[in-house]
Structures are given as C-alpha cells and as structure tokens.
Amino acid sequence: xxxxxxxxxxxxxxxxxxILAFWSLMLIVQGxxxxxxxxxxxxxxxxxxDGTLSRRAEVTKYAPNIDGALMDNIVDYLTWxxxxxxxxxxxxxxxxxxxxxxxxxxxxxxxxTQAKTDDNYFRGFPSYWNFVVLYLYVLGAGFWVSSAxxxxxxFLVLVPIKFVxxxxxxxxxxxxxILAFPYAVMIAYMLFHLQETPLALTIASFYYPVYYLTIxxxxxxxxxx
Numbered sequence: 501x502x503x504x505x506x507x508x509x510x511x512x513x514x515x516x517x518x519i520l521a522f523w524s525l526m527l528i529v530q531g532x533x534x535x536x537x538x539x540x541x542x543x544x545x546x547x548x549x550d551g552t553l554s555r556r557a558e559v560t561k562y563a564p565n566i567d568g569a570l571m572d573n574i575v576d577y578l579t580w581x582x583x584x585x586x587x588x589x590x591x592x593x594x595x596x597x598x599x600x601x602x603x604x605x606x607x608x609x610x611x612x613t614q615a616k617t618d619d620n621y622f623r624g625f626p627s628y629w630n631f632v633v634l635y636l637y638v639l640g641a642g643f644w645v646s647s648a649x650x651x652x653x654x655f656l657v658l659v660p661i662k663f664v665x666x667x668x669x670x671x672x673x674x675x676x677x678i679l680a681f682p683y684a685v686m687i688a689y690m691l692f693h694l695q696e697t698p699l700a701l702t703i704a705s706f707y708y709p710v711y712y713l714t715i716x717x718x719x720x721x722x723x724x725x
Contacts (some may be wrong), residue, residue, distance in 0.1 A: 507562035514550045514568065517543045517575035524583050533591050533637075537691055539696070540587075540630050543579040547572070552667060573610055576627075581606040586630035591638055593643035598650055602629070605654035620668040621719070623657035631687070631709070638690055638697050662720040664712060672715060683708035 520543040527536035550572065559568045567691040585602050588594045606627045609615060615623055632653060636646045666676050690697045 502560045503558070507557045507559040508566075509569065510550065510553045510557045510559055511566050511568055512545065514554065514575060517546050517550075517579055520546070521575065521578040522585055524579070525586070528583070528587055528590055534692065534694060536583075536587060537630070537634060540579055540583060541687075541691055543575070544630060547576060547579070548667065577606070577610050579630075580627050581629055582612075582695055586635045588629075588633045588636070588646070592633065592641070592646050592647055594650075595643070598647045602650050602654045605657045609657040616665065617662060620665050620670065621662035621716075622665050622679055623660055623662060624658055625653050625661075626663050626665075627657060629653075634687070634690060635702070638695055638702055640695060661716060664719070665718045669719075671719060676712075676715070679708055679711060 520539050524536045524539040524543070527539060554568050554572075581603060585599045589596065589599050606629070609624050609627055612623065617623055632649065635641075636649065641649070661662070664671075664676060666673070666680060669676070683705060686701060689701065690705070
C-alpha cells in the first residue's frame with residue numbers, strides 16, 4: 501500500500517504543473533510580467549525532479565493505469581511551450597505567425613516517438629522556450645531579433661542533433677550538474693530583476709547555454725554515449 505500511495509503522490513506532483521500553468525496564464529492576462537515567469541520557473545523545478553521521483557517510486561509498476569510520461573508531456577508542452585509563446589506574444593514584440601510556427605515545431609518535437617534517444621539524449625532542441633523568452637525580454641530584443649532567434653530554435657527542434665538531458669545523460673553529467681547550480685542562481689536573479697539585471701551578469705550567464713550547446717554538438721558528432 502505504501503508503494504502505491506508513493507507512486508500516486510508522484511503523479512499528483514507532476515499534475516501540479518498544470519495548476520501552475522493555469523496560474524501563470526491568469527497572471528499573463530493580468531499583465532504581471534515577473535509573476536507569470538516565476539510561476540513557470542516553479543513548474544520547471546517540478547519538471548526537473550519528477551522524472552527521477554517517478555523512476556524511484558516505480559510508478560509504472562505501482563500506478564500502472566496512469567501514463568506518467570504522457571501526463572508529463574502534456575504539462576511540459578503547456579509550461580515549456582504554449583505559455584512561454586503566449587507570454588512572448590503578450591510582452592515582447594512578437595508576431596502571431598512566428599508564435600504559431602514555434603508551437604507547431606515543438607508539437608512535432610513532443611510527438612516524435614524518438615524525441616528521447618536510447619542513450620538518454622533529447623533529439624532536437626528540447627523546447628527550452630522559458631529561458632529563451634526570458635533572455636529576449638531582459639536584453640530588450642526587438643521584433644526582428646526575437647523572431648530570428650525563435651525561428652532558428654524552432655528549426656533546431658526538428659534537427660536530429662542530440663541535446664544533453666541533464667538529469668539522465670551520463671556523459672559529463674557531474675560537470676553539467678555542477679555548472680547548472682550557479683546558472684540557476686543567475687536565472688533566479690534575472691527573474692526577479694528582469695530588465696534591471698546588470699548586463700554583465702546576463703552576459704556571464706551565457707556560459708551555461710554555450711557549454712550546453714557545445715557539448716551537445718560534440719557528442720552528436722562523435723557519437724558518444
């Protein structure tokens with residue numbers, strides 16, 4: 501009984517992401533730039549640990565009637581794709597057409613049965629749109645820059661480059677996770693200060709995206725596992 505309760509609790513924990521998505525949507529409609537992003541950040545925190553919790557709780561064994569992977573994908577699409585795009589359309593110089601292309605590309609990415617490789621990588625850019633729109637807003641990117649960045653990344657969603665899955669890719673995992681901690685602190689600072697964030701800190705924070713993209717490309721080209 502204890503194992504069943506634990507497994508169902510993990511499913512409920514994942515489902516909380518949908519509540520946070522609804523909360524963020526209400527804040528966006530109310531014009532709360534900072535609050536809506538902070539709520540999406542909380543959803544990202546849940547997403548960063550619920551997979552590990554699911555595996556440890558053996559949810560497929562003790563709560564087999566609920567497809568945890570499907571639930572996670574639904575919540576992730578809401579919190580990592582749909583709401584960031586809606587946020588960008590509301591608060592950035594952003595067109596409906598570009599937003600639509602991003603939504604479609606990411607939908608194909610999420611629907612791809614090979615979106616996660618057997619050796620625990622993401623196939624294609626893993627729709628980290630929350631980070632993208634935060635940077636575009638903090639840096640005050642205009643229409644053309646924002647559109648170009650979003651379209652390039654939307655294209656990369658469909659390109660078969662293996663992107664590191666931080667919590668599961670074994671290659672350089674310790675380094676990846678260690679470097680993620682100061683990055684998380686920087687992102688938290690940016691969330692609370694937005695366009696008042698010192699430019700030097702914003703530029704410094706690019707160390708992690710550059711590292712992440714570099715090792716992803718290197719691992720893809722070398723076929724490393």
